[in-house]
Amino acid sequence: MPELPDVECLRRYVDATSLHQTIDAVAVDAPRMLKDTSAEKLRATLEGKTFRGTARHGKHLLIDVADGPWLMLHFGMTGRLDYARQEGEPPRHTRLEIRFAEGYRLVGIWQRRLGEIAIVTDPASFIEARGLGPDALDLGLDAFEQLFAGRRGTIKSALMDQRFIAGLGNVYSDEILFRARIDAARQARDLTDADLAELHRALLHVLRLAIERQADPERLPDSWLLPHRSTSAHCPRCGTRIEKVETAGRAGYRCPNCQA
Numbered sequence: 001m002p003e004l005p006d007v008e009c010l011r012r013y014v015d016a017t018s019l020h021q022t023i024d025a026v027a028v029d030a031p032r033m034l035k036d037t038s039a040e041k042l043r044a045t046l047e048g049k050t051f052r053g054t055a056r057h058g059k060h061l062l063i064d065v066a067d068g069p070w071l072m073l074h075f076g077m078t079g080r081l082d083y084a085r086q087e088g089e090p091p092r093h094t095r096l097e098i099r100f101a102e103g104y105r106l107v108g109i110w111q112r113r114l115g116e117i118a119i120v121t122d123p124a125s126f127i128e129a130r131g132l133g134p135d136a137l138d139l140g141l142d143a144f145e146q147l148f149a150g151r152r153g154t155i156k157s158a159l160m161d162q163r164f165i166a167g168l169g170n171v172y173s174d175e176i177l178f179r180a181r182i183d184a185a186r187q188a189r190d191l192t193d194a195d196l197a198e199l200h201r202a203l204l205h206v207l208r209l210a211i212e213r214q215a216d217p218e219r220l221p222d223s224w225l226l227p228h229r230s231t232s233a234h235c236p237r238c239g240t241r242i243e244k245v246e247t248a249g250r251a252g253y254r255c256p257n258c259q260a
Contacts, residue, residue, distance in 0.1 A: 020052065024047065050065075070121070078115075131163050
């Protein structure tokens, strides 16, 4: 589930809680989530150091280790972070625990072990090595339109392709398309300049407001599709029953009237 707004909120959470504290100990309870590293290397890289800042690209959170490389976290479908005092056992499903000398700990919680923990040289090298597209929030209209020149496939598959645009998944791509009144199954190459301009406007509006609302579904506007992602719900714009559709191999939702 975590998409760009969720990860941006987690980035700000780390900034607000976990910077400039000496790391006392690191524990990993999910070896298969480690990417090109080991628990021993992770401890050697982090222990005795501090975090001095953060960055985000798409769905990836990158934490700057003072006098060292960067810690990269990907949250898969269920990941989140929690910062609290070192009291008792860490929360259930904790896969990464970082203990600070000041008596607090930052833990990574993944109910399903589908996330990723890695040590990377720096954000730019990581982005290049992974072949990630530009971050969705960094795209101006001109760059957005240029990306779609000659793009094949459906518009939803394009929005969810991390090598094309980084940060969007099933939920927020549905929301953006709903706001722009564009059918998810429409071919990307068939979009007009006006369509692309409206899609770009919707993308920025949805992502920025979601971040402002802490990516909390209960705080998102009732006029959005997201609170109505069910075949028993009705479109908040026109009242038509919401339809479940499969696009790009993923089950999504749309209004068959507004997005005809």
